[in-house]
Amino acid sequence: MILHDYQYDAKYTKSIAYFSMEFAIHQGLKIYSGGLGFLSGSHMRSAYDLRQNVVGVGILWSFGYYDQTRSPDRSLKAEFIRKHYYFLKDLGIQAKVIIHSQEVHIKAYYLSPDIFSSAPLILLSTDIPENDFLARTITHKLYDANEETRISQEIVLGIGGVKVLEALKQKIDIYHMNEGHALPLVFELYAKYRDMDEVRKRVVFTTHTPEDAGNEQHNIDLLHKFGFFNGLDMETVRSIMMMENENNFNLTVGALRASKITNGVSKFHGEVANRMWKDCEGKSEIIHVTNAQNRRFWTDKELLAALDDHEDYQIISRKKHLKRGLFAIVADQTGKMFNPDILTIVWARRFAEYKRPGLIKHDFARFKKLLQRTDKPVQIIWAGKPYPFDTNAINVFNELIHISHDYPNMAVLVGYELDLSRMLKKGSDIWLNTPRVSREASGTSGMTASMNGSIHFSTDDGWHPEFAKHTINCFTIPPIDHDQPVELQDAEDNKNMMDMLENEIIPMYYDKPDHWVQMMKSAMSDVIPAFDSGRMAHEYYVKMYEH
Structure with missing residues (x-):
């Protein structure tokens, strides 16, 4: 399928899949929480302006992040209201991922470039009749408070995203992880190439925060049980991720080791990130590409x-x-x-x-x-x-x-x-x-x-x-x-x-x-x-x- 409705500029023909948990493309598409989404939205707009061969891969959050309203005493009230988007196109394909030993169906929706003048977006949803209620809730709320749901969301974005691109017959040269949430894509690529050097050639990573909360970590056995590592045995996971004795798996560390190059998002943050991760064995080079807005x-x-x-x-x-x-x-x-x-x-x-x-x-x-x-x-x-x-x-x-x-x-x-x-x-x-x-x-x-x-x-x-x-x-x-x-x-x-x-x-x-x-x-x-x-x-x- 042809996703772009524009001719690529000769400088930007290499095909890029940009994976992000959130995109702030337009007020009417509520699939973002804040700065990370604002940034990825601007990136997609400029990719369109420059006629770049970029496609965004994200999740169609049924209830968005939340609607911020007021209680009767005027204090903050968080409301979760189901959203409907009639400008998105059902791509008519499905992919399947295994989450906690269960098959989960993923449907793909398409935001074409002409709607909001952005690079095309592919948005994934598990909130479809083919899934049971629990599987449907995976793509209900952005940054769900439940740890197991969060892990499942990351599997859908990473593994599901790669599978959907393949089902759409998209040849992707570079997979860009905007934060560590999409890390499972690395294990889907590993299943194809069986060689981490081959995987690294195709993966780049942007780290966005020095904050602990932004450098997510989970128990490695819990991740394995949920299918985060795409069915790989634990010995292989520990070997390719250089985590021989650690039980806490840090997504940022995994992404640093699985990418050919990493960037911080300002000159100062590049310096901070290099200090933070100086002892991380096997990490990629950390440079900086300062964030910007459209x-x-x-x-x-x-x-x-x-x-x-x-x-x-x-x-x-x-x-x-x-x-x-x-x-x-x-x-x-x-x-x-x-x-x-x-x-x-x-x-x-x-x-x-x-x-x-x-x-x-x-x-x-x-x-x-x-x-x-x-x-x-x-x-x-x-x-x-x-x-x-x-x-x-x-x-x-x-x-x-x-x-x-x-x-x-x-x-x-x-x-x-x-x-x-x-x-x-x-x-x-x-x-x-x-x-x-x-x-x-x-x-x-x-x-x-x-x-x-x-x-x-x-x-x-x-x-x-x-x-x-x-x-x-x-x-x-x-x-x-x-x-x-x-x-x-x-x-x-x-x-x-x-x-x-x-x-x-x-x-x-x-x-x-x-x-x-x-x-x-x-x-x-x-x-x-x-x-x-x-x-x-x-x-x-x-x-x-x-x-």
Whole structure:
């Protein structure tokens, strides 16, 4: 079957299958949770823009990640609502995988390039009548909380994905694992080649996080029992994975050993990943390909046109218009009327502990003073999806909602998906990014904010050091000693951030509007094309696929 409806550019004819648990292609296709999906969605859009021979392989999640709504007391509510997609095509083929000694049927759906201007996607589902109820639930929820379901999802993605591509008669040169979830594909390829050197020639791996939760591990016997290793005997698995005596199988370690080359997702993350895995015997070389986002999808065209025309007054008026659009959502959700003339700070991304969503309120008395300013006031918005079963993250989210009830200029929004994310980036003045340094691999939300003239205000982590020119295109929170206890780090980062906000950022916004507009223009100019995913998609071919 021909999956692409475009002629390949001669530079990109090698055929690539890009495996990812999530793809954020469009608001109407809810098969993503956050940054990993935003990244893979942008990759697919740029593969289309560049006419690359790339096909995405993912899972059609029947209930998506979750729908983020509110309980009667306005706290977060996670709802699971079945989704239907009438724009996907049933490919009419099925593959079978063995999970826990049972045969599981996989159906394949096709997202053609013309629907959302992306590389073609093949989406796998077990939620079909041929399967029993338990097998059907495998592809119900992205990142299911049940360990056995998670393992089953990875078998469907990895082994099922390869089998579906074969059933569609696709000749694939390179299998790209976007994170370790698709690792079972390695064992399906091993069944074909019976030689790990032959397998490695065809596999590349992108590692996305230094966090333990992102470097998934399971008991090796449990994985074997579920069929993760595609029916290989344990002796062979231990031999080809160089895990003679270990009982915990780390998916990242397995992927490092099964790939011809690995990349971290920023220059800094490449260094961190090399430090993290320096003792991993048999690992592939770890380079970096810095993450990026698709300009075509994320940027406000009129704001870019004003930049190109060198018309500052147009930039200012367009930004105010975009702020009004965002503030209509704030009013709709919270009953609060925000003012487009007031400096607006946004913190919006996945709610995870190391990203420190509540850092700005660490010194609560100072935070209250900030919100109560009448001279040069501020407005602050939070949004983002905590993992629906992460009680601590949900508590932080709900605490912010509770605090916001006392302040007309503080809002916490629900429904953080692609469309709201775009509105927040277009309608903010400051994009606040507060991860503990070295813990954020890339953090691409700031890229799309900068594309829309929102100034990145960040600790010096992830992609930020490759972009940052303090007070020219961004604001950088000063470095601190990261060997001290996290409580002291939080206190020091908070003090430095508030000092900069009160003494530099707020005065500049209100007293030096010309300088502010110049920063907006520098941010937009500097982020494109260096952090447009066209650069990234090209680099993958040059540095990884042709390697």
